[in-house]
Amino acid sequence: xxxxxxxxxxxxxxxxxxxxxxxxxIPAPCYVLGDIHGNLLDLTFFRRILWPAGPEAQGADFLxxxxxxxxxxxxxxxxxxxxxxxxxNPRKWWMIRGNHETREVNGNIKTYREGSFxxxxxxxxxxADGRTVWESVNCFFDxxxxxxxxxxxxxxxxxxxxxxxxxxxxxxxxxxxxxNPLKLVRRGDMVHSMLWSDPxxxxxxxxxxxxxxxxxxxxxxxxxxCSCFGEKTLDIFMEQHRVxxxxxxxxxxQHGIGLSRSTRLCTIFSTSKDHFAPEVKTTCGCxxxxxxxxxPIVRGQPQQPKGSKTLGMRQGRLPLQQIDxxxxxxxxGVKLEELEKSKEDARxxxx
Ligand SMILES: [Mn+2]
Numbered sequence: 001x002x003x004x005x006x007x008x009x010x011x012x013x014x015x016x017x018x019x020x021x022x023x024x025x026i027p028a029p030c031y032v033l034g035d036i037h038g039n040l041l042d043l044t045f046f047r048r049i050l051w052p053a054g055p056e057a058q059g060a061d062f063l064x065x066x067x068x069x070x071x072x073x074x075x076x077x078x079x080x081x082x083x084x085x086x087x088x089n090p091r092k093w094w095m096i097r098g099n100h101e102t103r104e105v106n107g108n109i110k111t112y113r114e115g116s117f118x119x120x121x122x123x124x125x126x127x128a129d130g131r132t133v134w135e136s137v138n139c140f141f142d143x144x145x146x147x148x149x150x151x152x153x154x155x156x157x158x159x160x161x162x163x164x165x166x167x168x169x170x171x172x173x174x175x176x177x178x179x180n181p182l183k184l185v186r187r188g189d190m191v192h193s194m195l196w197s198d199p200x201x202x203x204x205x206x207x208x209x210x211x212x213x214x215x216x217x218x219x220x221x222x223x224x225x226c227s228c229f230g231e232k233t234l235d236i237f238m239e240q241h242r243v244x245x246x247x248x249x250x251x252x253x254q255h256g257i258g259l260s261r262s263t264r265l266c267t268i269f270s271t272s273k274d275h276f277a278p279e280v281k282t283t284c285g286c287x288x289x290x291x292x293x294x295x296p297i298v299r300g301q302p303q304q305p306k307g308s309k310t311l312g313m314r315q316g317r318l319p320l321q322q323i324d325x326x327x328x329x330x331x332x333g334v335k336l337e338e339l340e341k342s343k344e345d346a347r348x349x350x351x
Contacts, residue, residue: 002124002125003125003129003132003133006076006080006133006136006137007132007133007136009080009083009084009087010083010136010137010139010140011136011139011140012083012087013083013084013086013087013140014139014140014142014143014181016086016087016090017086017140017143017144017145017180018143018180018181020143020145020180021145021176022145022146022147022175022176022177022178022180023145023146023147023148023149023172023173023175023176024063024094024096024145024147024148024149025148025149025152026061026063026094026148026149026150026151027061027150027151028150028151028289028290028291029059029060029061029288029289029290029291030060030061030062030063030150030151030288030289031050031060031061031062031063031286031287031288031289031297032063032064032065032150032154032156032247032268032286032287032288032289033046033062033063033064033065033268033270033286034064034065034067034248034249034250034253034267034268034269034270034285034286035065035066035067035098035249035250035252035269035270035271036064036067036068036072036078036082036270036271037067037068037069037070037071037072037075037100037271037273037275038068038069038070038071038072038073038074038075038078038115038117038120039072039074039078039271039272039273039284040072040073040074040077040078040081042270042271042272042273042284042299043078043081043270045284045299046270046286049297050062050286054088054089055085055088055089055092055093056088056089056092058092060092060288061091061092061093061094062085062092062093062094063094063095063096063148063150063156064082064094064095064096064270065096065098065156065157065158065247065248065249065250065268066095066096066097066098066099066100066101066144066158066195066249066250067098067099067100067101067158067249067250068082068095068098068100068101069100069101069106069117069137070100070105070106070112070115070116070117071112071115071271071273071275072115072271072273073114073115073120074120075106075115075117075120076117076120076121076124076133079117079137082095083137083140094145094148095144095145096144096145096146096147096148096156096157096158097141097144097145097146097158097195098158098159098195098249098250099158099159099185099195099196099250100117101138101141101144102138102141102185102195103138104185106118106134106138106141107134107138115275117134117137118130118131118134121133121134121137122134139181142180142181142182142183143180143181146175146178146191146194146195147172147175147194149172149243150247150289151289151291153242153243153244153245154243154244154245154246154247154289154294155172155237155241155243155245155246155247156246156247156248157194157246157247157248158194158195158248158249158250159193159194159195159196159197159198159226159248159250160193160194160196160197160198160199160227160228160229160246160248160250161193161194161197161229161233161234161237161246162190162191162193162194162197162227163190163193163217163219163227164190164193165190165237165240165241166217166219166233166236166237166240170240171241172241174190175190175194178190178191192226193226193227196222196224196226196227196250197222197226197227197228197229198222198223198224198226198228198229198250198251199228199229199230199248199260199265199267200214200218200220200228200229200230200231202258202260202261205230205231205260205261210230211230214230214232216232217232217233217236218230218231218232218233218234218235218236219233231260231261231262234246234260234262234264234265238264244264245264245265245266245294246264246265246266247266247268247287248265248266248267248268249267249268249269249270250267251267251269252269252274252275252276252277252282253267253268253269253282253285254274254280254281254282254283255282255283255285255298256268256269256270256272256282256283256284256285256286256298256299257269257285257286257287257296257298266287266296268285268286268287269282269284269285270284270285270286271284272284272299283298283299283300284298284299285297285298285299
């Protein structure tokens with residue numbers, strides 16, 4: 001019976017994650033994917049391209065930055081698939097928690113309607129069983145790790161950098177002190193900022209009125225009413241924790257991947273649907289963190305010129321920066337405009 005299968009997989013995956021640290025250390029090579037949001041079609045695209053014979057047949061690990069459910073039509077198949085991969089490949093398949101992996105968000109039928117994870121569970125299983133399945137998957141969510149460091153130098157989180165990790169003497173080890181399971185993510189807690197915060201939008205970063213609203217560490221208030229962080233925050237965080245990049249999801253990206261002005265912060269979105277602007281054509285992407293560099297991978301635009309059926313996924317290369325101790329600026333990184341240009345030059349075609 002499908003219900004029992006999902007309950008068993010959720011429990012088995014949760015038992016694995018109960019033994020994992022809250023802050024993962026993942027070696028390179030590792031593919032990092034952002035929000036999936038119940039989009040089974042894009043997840044299937046990535047499966048075909050990145051792990052056609054299963055994750056176990058690949059040399060790389062896979063890390064997902066949260067927001068598996070809600071908004072899209074297929075939250076349950078998506079999360080069931082992901083939990084099953086965790087059980088099958090516990091040391092290769094990693095997931096961290098997004099703000100939608102909380103009961104207050106994925107149980108909010110009023111806001112997300114047919115896109116709500118709870119609504120979809122009730123529709124598939126009926127009221128009583130639907131609620132049981134929803135609760136068991138949420139118990140799995142309670143055990144999700146909260147951040148990861150890939151290749152020792154890429155900090156990965158769903159939303160952004162919390163103030164607590166920028167205080168003098170703070171270490172990433174603090175993330176490991178979070179209880180496991182964690183049922184309630186309270187506003188004001190460090191975990192809440194990690195799941196909810198946003199960077200100051202690149203085009204607003206230099207605006208005087210924005211600068212005035214940010215504190216001495218670059219923190220302010222985001223348009224969601226949660227914390228936001230600026231370039232100053234990245235200066236402090238990256239120097240203190242000796243990382244070269246911050247990867248996060250949480251915000252839709254028209255081109256699948258977005259870079260901050262200094263190219264140190266990368267927003268990854270792995271569903272091609274922007275539910276806030278359905279009329280805008282968007283695509284999805286992920287990033288491969290290799291031993292010698294990072295490689296953005298973007299799905300080709302859905303609308304293709306006739307005859308262009310080449311399968312491809314390469315899209316320019318951002319070398320991994322070495323930390324030289326004097327500065328944590330991304331000297332070897334490319335400018336946003338250059339990435340935009342490389343997108344034109346190396347337009348990707350997919351079937
Ligand atoms: Mn999010």
